[in-house]
Amino acid sequence: MSGYKIGLDFGTTNSIISYFTSSAEVEAFQYGGPDGRRYIPSFIGYDEEFVEIGTAARTLAANHGDVETYGNFKMRLPIPADRLPEYIRHDRTPASVTTDYLRELLVSEENPYSFCKQQGEISGLVVSVPEIWQRDLYNRGRELLKQAIAALDLPLIQLVSEPVAAAAYYTWDMQRRAKDAGDESFSGNLLVCDMGGGTFDVSLCRIYGEQKVDVLYFDGQGDRGLESAGVAFDRRCVQAAYKAKHDSTLDENDPEFLRLLREFETVKIGSHARVTRYLTNAVREPEIYGDRQIYVFAGGYSLNFAQVCEAFAPIAAGITAVIERVRTWIAERQQTIDRVFLVGGFSQFFLVRRAIASALQFATDDPRLDATFNLTHSAYAISYGACLIANDRVQPSEKYLHNLGIVVDTIDANAERQRRAIEIIKGGTRLEELSQPQFADIPPLVTFQQDAPLTLTLWVDPQGKGVLVEESLPEMVKLPSYSPEDKWRVGMRVDRSQIAYLTIEEVRGEKRVEYELGNVLAKMFPGFVLIE
Known part of the structure; x- marks a missing residue:
């Protein structure tokens, strides 16, 4: 398939x-043509019959407050329907x-910058999702994202x-x-710290064999961690600079x-190398560099070292809390951290x-x-x-974490009914x-009348902790x-994509x-999140 x-x-x-690419190198797509961006804001705007995404949508929002725009919609996918009016208007859904x-x-076809218009046909697609989406059983993000991709007839691989x-x-x-150096490739425990704009997630992964990857431990809270990542920092920086200039805060809508947020983000990314030098010096000698301006943006707004540190303080506290849980888990199981890999735009x-x-403590x-x-x-x-x-x-080897099965009634030798929990999927x-x-x-099941449903009871043991929860179907x-x-x-x-299905098959294999x-x-x- 081409x-x-x-x-x-x-x-x-x-x-x-x-x-x-044609030279067999992996490349990030540049959305918007020669002057476009490889970071494409997950932001969308609806301007009458037109739809804008990315930077164009953010510009639309910044200049037209009455236009319908949305950000963070990926993390809204699992939200129950009764809570959607808080986030979505005009009969839309996440x-x-x-x-x-x-x-x-x-x-x-209408957008000249879409991947298909700029680059060519898509013959296969792998989409990354938060690790918590497979651990949090309340979270239907995977199913809903898969349905959205199917609605576009995109060939999802996983x-x-x-x-x-x-x-x-x-x-x-x-x-x-x-291979280039003639050495052995790395194997061991890799701690992946993913600090992006919206979340901070940490996973301890075991790398072994021929490019095999297992997730041993995860800590993160998806959208519940929004105060511990890049966008929260940007917002606090903008508010601090605005308050310093006007002695008041600004409605974030x-x-x-x-x-101002867009201008600050542009300056933050563009001045990364210079700011890194400033911050390095300021940490070593705060009495000399503490009052130096770190960021200047949007024609007259600025932030010094103390203001930047204050904006970062809640994020530092979140990082410390997560890493402490990681260290506790590692100590209890006598595991090790052999390498640390910082990924995501804010991780650098x-x-x-x-x-x-x-x-x-490194x-x-x-x-x-x-x-x-x-x-x-890294980004x-x-x-x-x-x-x-x-x-x-x-070809990483992922695992399904949860035990799944059904409850069946059996008749013992004394003609007494007993309930048995039969495991089908082992976590x-x-x-x-x-x-x-x-x-x-178990023996095959039969029904005794036409159109009668097959009555089953499902049980789930989340993450194999030994606690069974039942639900009649x-x-x-x-x-x-x-x-x-x-x-x-029953199977x-x-x-x-870590999506579970119940299968009912006639024993001769003719109907399923x-x-x-x-x-x-x-x-x-409902609302389930399990921090290990």
Whole structure:
């Protein structure tokens, strides 16, 4: 099949597309033509019949406060319908907004900057998603994102966990380097610290064998961690600069605030090298550099070292809390951190790197803090990894974490009814082993009348902690046909995107129905988040 197999880091704040060039190098797509950006803001605007995305949509929001615009819509995907009016207007949903954004970004015929118009046909797609989306059973983000991609007829290969994608890029690049140098490639425990615009997530990944990657431990809270990442820092910096100049704060929905935010972000990215030197000196000699201006933006707004540190303080506290839990988990299980890989656009900020090193109790020059990846490669690591997976350059082995099964009634020798919990999916099993249905080890089930549903009770043990939660499915299972001779077996499978399905199959293999379990699991675990 011709076309590009691409990787998409669909970020809370920015999105990055990667593809392989004709010279077999992985490259980040430049949205907007020769003067475009590889960071594409995950932002959308609806101006009458026109749809704008990225920087154009942010400019629209900054200059026209009455125009309908949305950011952070990816993290709104799992929000229940009754809470949507807080975030979405005009009968839209986070899923419909996500679909519109991906259409404009990837396949729109009307948008001259879409990937298909600029680069060519998409023959395969791997999209990265937050690791918490597979751990939090309430979170239907994977299912809804997969549906949005299907609505665009895009050939989805899989949704992949963000730390797995980053680790995939790390192991691929390290293997290339080792081959060039004639050395052995890295194997061991890699701590992936993903600090982006919207979230701070940490994953301990085991890298071994022929580019194999397992996630051993994860800590992060998805959209619940929004105060611990880049956008929160930017907002606090803008408010601090505005208050210093006007002695008041600014409504963050005001177009003027959005304009200042955009200007500050541009200056922050463009002055990265200079600011790093300033901050390094200021930390060493605060009495000399403490009052120096660190940022000047938007014609008269400025921030000194003390103001920057104050804006960063809540983020530093969040980093410390997460890393302390990581260190506790590692100590209890006698694991190690062999390398640290900082990914995401905000991870290269000097104060972020310093806070992570301090929380890990590493010296800033500790060789485990891998400094061999430059700013660009660290920022694009998740997208690059997704692209490598799409093109079969790395084949990480992810696991499904939860135990799943059904409850059945049995009749013992004394004609007494007993309930049995039958395990079908064992948590910790690799996804490749679950691609085909696993069937319950029980006699076939029968129905006694036409149109009668097959009554089942599902049980779930989240992350294999030994706590079973049950949910009856009295109206869910509708058999494809009825015959007194039919006998049915019950199974489950999990696809490459970590989405679980209930399978009902006639024992002769002639008839089968499947039901996605996302809605059921969300109902069973409202608001569920499990911090290890």
